[in-house]
Amino acid sequence: MEKRIINPWKWQDARNYVQATEVKNLASTLYVSGQTAIDANGVSSKEDMRSQMSQALDNLEKVIQEADYKCEDIVRLNIYTTSSEELFNNFDVFQNWIIKHGIKQTSTVLEVKVLFETLKVEFEATVVK
Structure with a gap:
């Protein structure tokens, strides 16, 4: 696979x-549903934004690894949140996770009126290899 950042x-x-990523000669693509702060028993978190971001990113990482892909190969990562202000006040959680994995993704942040139950943030990814 070849990736070119624009x-x-x-x-x-x-x-x-990044503004754009071109991918050539890839073997496969993984489209990951929005991952949130839901535990292994299916219970939605009632914690604050910071905790929910951390748990949602852990869940995203788990799905990607379970599918035998790598986080570093995320090419698109969209963020849905019920509060842009809370999200950006805790954005270091997201940025540190991105840096840890060496990800260079395209991204869109959307504030939505509501997410499922008590959830505040959701991460949706496209991964290639």
């Missing part, structure tokens, strides 16, 4: 995403 500017680097 960044006409430098400002997005501080925000840990």
Whole structure:
């Protein structure tokens, strides 16, 4: 697989995403449903945004690894949140996870009115290999 990052500017680097990613000669693609802070028993978290972000990213990582893919090969990672303000006040959780895995993803953040039950954030990914 070949990945080419397209960044006409430098400002997005501080925000840990890229403007576009071209992928050629890939073997397969994994489309991951939105992952949230739901535990192994299917119980939605009632914790704060920071805790939910951490648990949702752990869940995303688990699904990707279970499918025999690598987090570093995420090419698109969309974020849905019930509060952009809370999300960005805790954005270091997301940025540290991105840096830890060396991910260079395209990304969109959308504030939505509601997520399932008590959930505050959801991560949806596309992964290639």
